[in-house]
Amino acid sequence: MIHPQTFGYFCREAMINFKRAGAMTYASIGVITVTLFIMGIFLLLIVNLRLAQDVLIKKASIIVYLKDGLPTETIQSIQTNIGRQVNQASQIIYVSKQDALEGFKKELGQQEDILSGVQGNPLPAYFEIKLTPSKRFSWERLKKIAVAIEGMEGIEGVDYGQKAVEVIGTITDVVRMFIIGIGFILGLATLIIISNTIELALFARQDEIEIMKLVGATPWFIRCPYLLEGMIHGLISGILSIGLLWLIYHFGLLKTLAANPIFLFLPQMEFISWQMMSILIVSSGFLGCLGSLLSLHYFLKSNRE
Amino acid sequence: MIQMRHITKVYEKGIQALNDINVEIGRGEMVFITGPSGAGKTTFLKLIYAETKPTSGLLFVGGKNVSSLASRDVPYLRRRIGVVYQDFKLLYQKTVFENIAFALRVISLPSAEIYKRTIKVLNIVELTHKKDAFPHQLSGGEQQRVAIARAIVNDPVLILADEPTGNLDAGMAANIMNFFMETNHQGTTVIVATHNKEKALKMGTHVIHVDSGQIVG
Numbered sequence: 001m002i003h004p005q006t007f008g009y010f011c012r013e014a015m016i017n018f019k020r021a022g023a024m025t026y027a028s029i030g031v032i033t034v035t036l037f038i039m040g041i042f043l044l045l046i047v048n049l050r051l052a053q054d055v056l057i058k059k060a061s062i063i064v065y066l067k068d069g070l071p072t073e074t075i076q077s078i079q080t081n082i083g084r085q086v087n088q089a090s091q092i093i094y095v096s097k098q099d100a101l102e103g104f105k106k107e108l109g110q111q112e113d114i115l116s117g118v119q120g121n122p123l124p125a126y127f128e129i130k131l132t133p134s135k136r137f138s139w140e141r142l143k144k145i146a147v148a149i150e151g152m153e154g155i156e157g158v159d160y161g162q163k164a165v166e167v168i169g170t171i172t173d174v175v176r177m178f179i180i181g182i183g184f185i186l187g188l189a190t191l192i193i194i195s196n197t198i199e200l201a202l203f204a205r206q207d208e209i210e211i212m213k214l215v216g217a218t219p220w221f222i223r224c225p226y227l228l229e230g231m232i233h234g235l236i237s238g239i240l241s242i243g244l245l246w247l248i249y250h251f252g253l254l255k256t257l258a259a260n261p262i263f264l265f266l267p268q269m270e271f272i273s274w275q276m277m278s279i280l281i282v283s284s285g286f287l288g289c290l291g292s293l294l295s296l297h298y299f300l301k302s303n304r305e
Numbered sequence: 306m307i308q309m310r311h312i313t314k315v316y317e318k319g320i321q322a323l324n325d326i327n328v329e330i331g332r333g334e335m336v337f338i339t340g341p342s343g344a345g346k347t348t349f350l351k352l353i354y355a356e357t358k359p360t361s362g363l364l365f366v367g368g369k370n371v372s373s374l375a376s377r378d379v380p381y382l383r384r385r386i387g388v389v390y391q392d393f394k395l396l397y398q399k400t401v402f403e404n405i406a407f408a409l410r411v412i413s414l415p416s417a418e419i420y421k422r423t424i425k426v427l428n429i430v431e432l433t434h435k436k437d438a439f440p441h442q443l444s445g446g447e448q449q450r451v452a453i454a455r456a457i458v459n460d461p462v463l464i465l466a467d468e469p470t471g472n473l474d475a476g477m478a479a480n481i482m483n484f485f486m487e488t489n490h491q492g493t494t495v496i497v498a499t500h501n502k503e504k505a506l507k508m509g510t511h512v513i514h515v516d517s518g519q520i521v522g
Contacts, residue, residue: 006413208396214354215459216384217411218377 006221013225014232017201028197029237035186035193036241036284042179043272043280044249049172051270056165057139064127064149065156068097074154075125081152082127085145091130097121124156139165187287190237194230194291201229202299209300219300227292234288238281246271306332306463306494307353312362312372314348314518322348324518326362330496330511332462335489337505338498340515346498349515350465353496354386355379367462384412387456391468393448395440395455402427402436405454412459426454430484446477453484457493464488466497482508 018025064082066075075094082092095103100123105112131142142160150158202209212222249271257269272280307330314323323345330336338346351357352364355371364372367385374382395404402423409419427433430450440448449469456464466485470478486508489495499505505512514522 003413005416009410207394211394211396211407212411213380214383214388214394215408215411215455216380216382218380221411221413 010224010228014228017205017225017229018232020201020204024197024200025233028193029233029240031193032190032233032237032284033240033244035190036237036280037244039179039183039186040241040245040272040280042175042182043276044245046172046175046179047272047276048269049168049175051268053139053165053168053172055268056161056168057142060131060142060161060165062129062131062142062146062149063159064129065124065158066126067154067156068124070125070154078152078154079127082129082149085148086129086131090132091128093128093130095126095128097123097125100125139169190234190284190287191291191294194233194288195295197233198226198230198292199295199299201226202295222300223293223296226296227289230288230290230292231285232288234284234286234291235281237288238284241284242272242277242280306330306334306367307496308363308365309352310363312352312359312364314345314352314357315360321518323352323359323515326515326518326520328513328520330494332494333489333492334494335486335508335510336494336496337508337510337512338496338515339500339502339505339512340521341500344515345518346500346515347467350388350467350496350498353463353465354388355382384459385462387453387459387461387464389449389452389456389464389466389469391471393440393452393472395448395451397440400437400439401432401443401451404440404451405458408455408458422458423454426458429457430454444477445473446480449473449477449481450484453481453488457488462494464493464495466495468499469497470499 064078066078070078079092079094086092098121101121104123105115108114142165143162146158146160146162149155209222254269307328309326309328312323312326312328313321315321326349338349340346348357352359353366353371355374359372362372363370366382369382371382396407399407405426406419406423409422414422424433424436427436430453432447432450432454435443435447440451443451449472453469456466464485469485470481473481485495485497497505502512502514513520
């Protein structure tokens, strides 16, 4: 347990280092902030891609097209079989060939004439399944249901918005891979920048550290102020980068989207969650500590041969 | 206090600093290590405060085997030893008071205790009136007294001084030597390394003369 007086000493020393490094401190915080900001943009992207995918899945309905000329009993048995695949809350609506045509005509409105050249009724009868998905409903589950229904007898085809969801899914996967890669590189960059800044602080106080060792300060006592300094670097950068991201999100992105009607089809957007923000800040603080520890490791290496 | 048994120290690239040293220094002794530059005096002291390890041989300080001391135990050994250098090794951006208190602060003593002890040693080295001055505002002799105050503030059982008067004129050197003698009279073991053999002999105490890494008398 650290004595409050000792902790006060560590904080004071860390602040002294912080001030002494001056321009170097600001430069390092600036660069790390930009680094974390870039990371934040990708996180924002992935959050919203996931959100879009979620919205699509939650709204999902399955359209089951039937082959022409099926006897009523077959249609009924298909409905029963579909009912077994989905949960009880889901609605299964039968739309006959005739109803489908009527519906289509209604949609066309005044342009109904287009159909005048068409012989008979080209539209198939279909079931519309309105799913009431539970919270944990996933894309995989939807796909499984659709595939099971498609395998039934008398089914022409199944449509469940697979294209849109699959495209978003692929993008999400690519972005996720990218985040892992770029996160590694940016993390390493942060580590090196902090480690260099701390090393300069260590060089500036070389004499002091030597005397500390000689009068019997433990290595941890010597390290603590520098670890704290590295951590403060990381934390400040983390907070600044999130602030910057929030500003750009609210006053840049959302304003632009609202002003352009082409983006109206986009679902609701979301900022990164509190948890994600905390993780970003805490991990940058941790990186700061680690960077410090690295330079301390080389600096304090005992020269006792 | 100190026992050296067949101590040999060879630095990197085969530079031999000490060769088969056997020394016994008793508690409360005042000892001078003399010899020309490069004779091994500094290495002799460095071995004692565990700044360097012997290549071979056994070294005991206050009953502790320092030759095989773990790194984590080194700080605790040093808290019982006060070291004084030729170049003082003071922190120039700290005041006299802070320089001395520093040695207590880094071993996490309570503030009140730090104040009490620092004032006490300032008194001993007669620098109370200069406690708020910065080292560059002091004479060489005064700076060395600050360094001595820092070395004794922790009540060490052993004081090591490496050419403590090397940078001082004769008057100040005598003054500093008197401080060491007085500290020794209080019961502290004092080891002073100096190249000035005559002066050491005049002090009439235990003198160990080293040359080329060996004891020659």
